[in-house]
Amino acid sequence: MVRGKTQMNRIENATSRQVTFSKRRNGLLKKAFELSVLCDAEIALIIFSPRGKLYEFASSSMQATIERYRNHNRDAQTCTRFCEQNMQHLKQETETMMKKIEQLEISKRKLLGEDFGSCSIKELEDIEQQLERSVKNIRERKIQVFKEQVEQLKEKGKALAAENARLAEKHDTLEKQARNKNHGEKPASLENSPTSEVETALFIGLPETRGIALPQYVV
Structure with missing residues (x-):
């Protein structure tokens, strides 16, 4: 069961109001003192009674x-x-x-x-001039980019020409070395050919009788 909030009203009886003030005032001052001691809090409490009398508490200095x-x-x-x-x-x-x-x-x-419907002649002229300046800047940038690309192509062409010259020189050197090597060596067909003479004599008779001197007929 949930209890509703208690509504507080001013105490109409003066004696009861003074007693309640004294009790609550002392309890409030006590709670302020305890809070300052327990929690090391800096507290300053000022109370004025209904008759204007001052009650105060300060944990350190009120001022x-x-x-x-x-x-x-x-x-x-x-x-x-x-x-x-x-x-x-x-x-x-x-x-x-x-x-x-x-x-x-x-x-x-x-x-x-x-x-463009709301533009005046002056505004249209300003827009036209701005567009012309923009086109001029674009063309200048375009020409600059073309020049940079041409310079890059020239550099590449120089590099390729130098590489081509180096390869041609290397090819000539290898070809000259091959010619010198072939000039100092004899043909393989002449070196491997037999130097003994070929016998053209014709022997007649059985093989066993070749050792016997027989008339020879030279073809």
């Missing part, structure tokens, strides 16, 4: 605590004021940037040949 509170409150107000000013500045800057973006979008459409 020092009040001054600290004032400084803290002043810093908080300064921070809040600074944040508000910063937010206002950011809001204005955002609105300015939005207007610039809108103007750039309008200029972009005009440069693309759109939304």
Whole structure:
């Protein structure tokens, strides 16, 4: 079962109100003292009775605590004021940037040949001059890129020519070495051919009688 909140009202009876004030005041002062001791907190408590009598408690110095509170409150107000000013500045800057973006979008459409209906002669002349300057810059950049590419091709051509000359020189050297080697060696067909004479004599008779001297007929 959930209990509802108890509604507190002012005590109408003056005697009961004074008794309750005394009890609650003493309890509050006691709790403030205990909190300062247990938690090492800096506490300053000020109470004025209905008749204007002052009751106070301070864990260190009432004046020092009040001054600290004032400084803290002043810093908080300064921070809040600074944040508000910063937010206002950011809001204005955002609105300015939005207007610039809108103007750039309008200029972009005009440069693309759109939304010319509201342009005056002066605006059309300005757009024409801007386009002419843009075309001039593009052509200059194009010529520069062509020149750079031509220079690169020339460098590549020089490198290829040097490589071709080196390969031709190497080929001539190898060909000369091959000719010198072939000139110093005899043909293999002459070196391997037999130097003994070929017998052309014809022997008649059985093989066993070849050792016997017989008339020979030379063919």
